[in-house]
Amino acid sequence: MIERYSTPELAGLWTEEHKYATWTRVEVLATTAQAELGIVDQGSLADIRRAPVPAVARVRELERTRDHEILAFLAAYTEPMPAASARWVHHGMTSYDLVDTALGHLLARSCDHVLNAARTFAGLLVERALEHWDTVCIARTHGIHAEPTTFGHKLAVHAFALHRCIARLTAARAAVAVGTISGPVGTYAHISPYVEEWVCGQLGLGVESMPTQVVARDRHAELLSALAVTGAVVEQFALEMRMLQRTEVGEVDEPRTSAYQGSSAMPHKRNPTTSERLCGLARLLRSHAGAAYENVALWHERDLAHSSVERVILPDSLTVAHYQLVSAAGLLRGLRVFPERMARNIDVTRGLVYSSEVFLDLVDGGRDREEAYRLVQAAATEAWERGTGLADGLGSRGVDVTADHMDPRRFLGNRDHLKSRLDELSKELQQHVEV
Known part of the structure; x- marks a missing residue:
């Protein structure tokens, strides 16, 4: 992923240098396990442990003569070793024993960063939802004023959506945090299953349940699906913030630096660029999830069609997801x-948003439901077309509208029931932080 949409934590994990450091660690662990089995002598193990991580430039140089990255890496890694020791490196292993086990480790560490960012953002959503639980605003359906709600309720909806994403990401982390060191076609013909169990245990990984030489790619598809859904949930939040910043709405304003300039031509512009960026990045995550589905079906025990795709979609998806969550948290924090603008926007329709209260009062008073609906609808249509108030249209039809009908808090009588759910979510998120 380009630097603009990267965070230091994720960018550092997915460099070529760090990849080769992880490959080196896997090779050392595998040799250590084989030494415990008495296959490798301690002198050779010491030489293998002492060897430095090969330089990227040297691996690339050797790759030009081999056309095989793993063989080039192994040649570069074993160059400083005595030949008697170098022969034990990668013993009984196949290329993807190294690649997929290291990949599982990198994916697990990346998921941890994404999950931490998701929990931070969820916690902020809960915090600000509680802060604005009583900040009354208008709800909109189909983009049209509906009935009063609160800004806290709006944010709580996003908090629960992100909480579901955390559950998906947690499951996906477990799915991808696996390795395999089972040799060609996954039969353990040339290597003991003990090596696999020991190495994966040292790396905090599970073991592929039925290896075919590679880790099953439905695992990676599950992860990228979870990332895509998370991206869409962040997009939902960002889209709401974009729309609430529209000039004619003006209910919120995203943070900007003192150096902010919204337009090269119009100095007055305050564009919702952070929100827009969050929405755009969600599109990348969805497209990468589609590519991950294509990687699931491989020929027989394996092929290499997935490799070139994964080199792009795995680091890019995790990096974008982390950047998106961190940026969304920064937006919400600032x-x-x-509230005053929210209150004014409730009144912009001159009482139309209270039509349901009048309608239900008429029904409760004995009016036929259809008759009551048509009466209030006619009054509302007249008020809309003439630019008058709902009370005027109802009054001309013999219906008195009281101040109680026009009180937005009349719609919020059960908000304590909803707040109890938010309080429970707050406790759950806090418990995770404390653990």
Whole structure:
């Protein structure tokens, strides 16, 4: 992923240098396990442990003569070793024993960063939802004013959606945090299963349940699916923030630096660029998930069609997801909220948003439901077309509208029931932090 949409934590994990360091660690662990079995002597093991991580430039140089990255890496790694020791490196292993086991480790560490960012963002959503639990605003359906709600309720919806994403990401982390060191076609013909169990245990990985020489790619598809859904949930939040910043709405304002310039031509512009960026990045995550599905079906015990795709989609998806979550948290942390503007927007339709209260009061008073609906609808249509108030249209039809009908808090009588759910989520997230 390009630097603009990367975080230091994820960018550092997916460098070529770190990849070769991880490959080196896997090779050392595998040789150590074989030494415990008495296959490799301690002198050779010491030589193998002493050898430095090969330089990327040297691996690339050797790859030009081999056309095989893993063989080039092994040649570069074993160059400083005595031949008697070098012969034990990669003993009984096949290329993807090394690649997939190291990949499982990198994926698990990357998922940990993404999960931490998701929990931080979820915690902020809960925090600000509680802060604005009583900040009354208008809800909109189909983009049209509906009934009053609160800004805290809006944020709570996003908090619970992200909480579901955390559950998906946790399951996906478990799915990808596996390795395999089972030799060609996964039969353990040339290597003991003990080596696999020991190496994976040292790396904090599970073992592929039925290896075919590679780790099953449905695992990676599950991860990228979870990342895509998380991206869509962040997009949902960002889209709401974009729409609430529209000039005619003006209910919130995302944070900007003092150097901010919104337009090269119009100095007055305050564009919701952070929110827009979050929405755009979600598209990348969805497209990469589709590519991951294509990688699931490999020929027989394995082929290499997935490799070139994974070199792009795995680091890019994890990096983008982390960047997106960190940026969304920064946006929410610095978000300015304007309760006065929210209150004014409720009144912009001159009472139309209270139509349901009048309608239900008429029904409760004995009116036929269809008759009551048509009466209030006609009054609302008249008010909309003439630019008058709902009370005027109802009054001309013999229906008195009281101040109680026009009180937005009348719609919020059961908000304590909803707040109890949010309080429970807050406790759950806090428990995870404390653990």
